Amino acid sequence: MEIQNQNPQDEELDLLDLLVTLAENWKLLIFGPLIAGVVAFGIGFVIPKTFESSSSVQVERPGSSFSAPMAASLAMSADVLHQIAPVAGLDDGLTAEEIYKKLSKRITVSVGKQDKLLNIATQAKSPEAAQKLNQALLDTLFPFSKPRGLEKKQLQMQLDSEKLRLQEALKLEHDTAANIASGKSISEATSRLYGELLSANSARQKAVLDMERRIEGLDKDDIIQAPTLPEQSIKPKKSLLAIGGAAATAFALLLFVFIRQALRTAKESSPEQAEKLARIRSAMPW
CATH class of the missing domain: 3.30.70 (Alpha-Beta Plaits)
Known part of the structure; x- marks a missing residue:
């Protein structure tokens, strides 16, 4: 079985053909996408802002x-x-x-x-x-x-009970403070009790506030x-429209140029291919 290697000269010719095709259509390939990008950018001014x-x-x-x-x-x-x-x-x-x-x-x-x-x-x-x-x-x-229903009822009962305990604890704190202020002999246990009362009552007051806020909700x-007042729109993104329009147009034009060049080459190199192309054109309504 014979294996035919492609001639490096043929590869060079193919590359030259490609470059020739690009060179012959450089205006279309450059100005076409630029015009499309400008048009897409202009369309961005017409699209309603968001x-x-x-x-x-x-x-x-x-x-x-x-x-x-x-x-x-x-x-x-x-x-x-x-x-x-x-x-x-x-x-x-x-x-x-x-x-x-x-x-x-x-x-x-x-x-x-x-x-x-x-x-x-x-x-x-x-x-x-x-x-x-x-x-x-x-x-x-x-x-x-x-909270609603049973949850609200249970939370309200817990709040009422906590408020009652807080009231009793605050009275005990007040009486203890009065005894200390009167100058009577104060034991170490009384001083410790007063400190614990201050800490416990502070925590209980916080718990009461938390439960009240839970009942009130957000x-x-x-x-x-707070809800912001936007200064700039988020849509349409004119720059993206322009880049996307230019890129899509460049791809479409590049594809068009190579297809057109391939058809020309086929027509020139083979009479049979030329006849087929002529039949395709005659069958088209335009």
């Missing part, structure tokens, strides 16, 4: 069962989205599924891996509308963070970053 407002909320609290992932799921629930639909400019006649599909493209909710903050981003056609939609989502979400004090 603005994004962001906010962050500290959701999780010690002892609370309401977590940041729960808040994120609730923020994208049908109940919440349906309530803010009018603020987003959506028709009340839309179904819950239609509202979800539309708003899920304009609202992004995430939870920080380290800080566990609830991060909300909303998009609209104007800075004010984006900020208003973000604030509406927060205002709608906050009431859902309050509010504006939990907002780490």
Whole structure:
């Protein structure tokens, strides 16, 4: 069996043919993508702008069962989205599924891996509308963070009991402080008791405040970053449009040039190929 090796001179000729093709079409290959990039950049001014407002909320609290992932799921629930639909400019006649599909493209909710903050981003056609939609989502979400039913009842009973113990402990602290201030002989046990009372009462007061806040749910004090008023649009990205348009046009023109050159070569090198090309052209409507 004979193996024919390709002549290095043939490879050189193929490379020269390639360079000749590029040289003959350099204007098309350079100015074509440039014009396409400029046109794509101009189209970016026509496409409606999109603005994004962001906010962050500290959701999780010690002892609370309401977590940041729960808040994120609730923020994208049908109940919440349906309530803010009018603020987003959506028709009340839309179904819950239609509202979800539309708003899920304009609202992004995430939870920080380290800080566990609830991060909300909303998009609209104007800075004010984006900020208003973000604030509406927060205002709608906050009431859902309050405990309900049995959880609320148990938490209220625990709070009442803790307040009663705190009141008794504060009275004991006051009486002990009065005895120390009166100058009576104070034992080491009394001094130690007074110090322990101060520490315990401080911790109990903090526990009472935490339970009260759990009952009240989230509010504006939990907002780490209020909904921002964006100054610049996030879409369209004119530079990316220009680069993408130029790159796509360059690829298409390069493909066109090589195909056209291949057809010319085939026509010149073989009468049979030329006849086939002529039949293809005659069959085309243009």
